[in-house]
Amino acid sequence: MRTALESCCDGWGMVVLIGVPSDKMELSAHYGPLLGGRTLKGTLLGGWKTRSELPLLVEMYMKKEIQIDEYVTPEFPFADINKAYQLMKEGKCLRCVLNVGN
Numbered sequence: 001m002r003t004a005l006e007s008c009c010d011g012w013g014m015v016v017l018i019g020v021p022s023d024k025m026e027l028s029a030h031y032g033p034l035l036g037g038r039t040l041k042g043t044l045l046g047g048w049k050t051r052s053e054l055p056l057l058v059e060m061y062m063k064k065e066i067q068i069d070e071y072v073t074p075e076f077p078f079a080d081i082n083k084a085y086q087l088m089k090e091g092k093c094l095r096c097v098l099n100v101g102n
Contacts, residue, residue: 001040002029011037018043073097 004015006029013033017040027040034040048054060066075097076084084096 001027005029005033005038005040008033008038013037014039014041016041016043020044075099 001015001017008015010033015038029040057066061068071094073095074084074087074093076099078098078100081098084098087093088096
């Protein structure tokens with residue numbers, strides 16, 4: 001994170017942190033780049049405000065205005081790992097869950 005902030009452009013550079021940090025993750029950086037106009041931002045869940053926007057998303061889905069079913073993650077037993085990989089390679093899903101065990 002520090003390296004990204006230090007390597008972006010003075011005056012208008014921006015670093016956007018995405019994802020969910022671990023419990024012990026901390027950010028340490030010199031404040032100089034921030035005084036020079038660089039920006040450090042963060043986003044969680046793609047910027048969605050789940051409490052206010054999720055009902056809208058559900059309504060759009062129910063009216064068939066958006067398609068979500070194609071993006072639901074399929075699950076496979078570990079024995080079908082090749083099938084799961086092939087689906088991802090063909091672009092038919094974004095990811096697959098492999099169940100290892102029972």
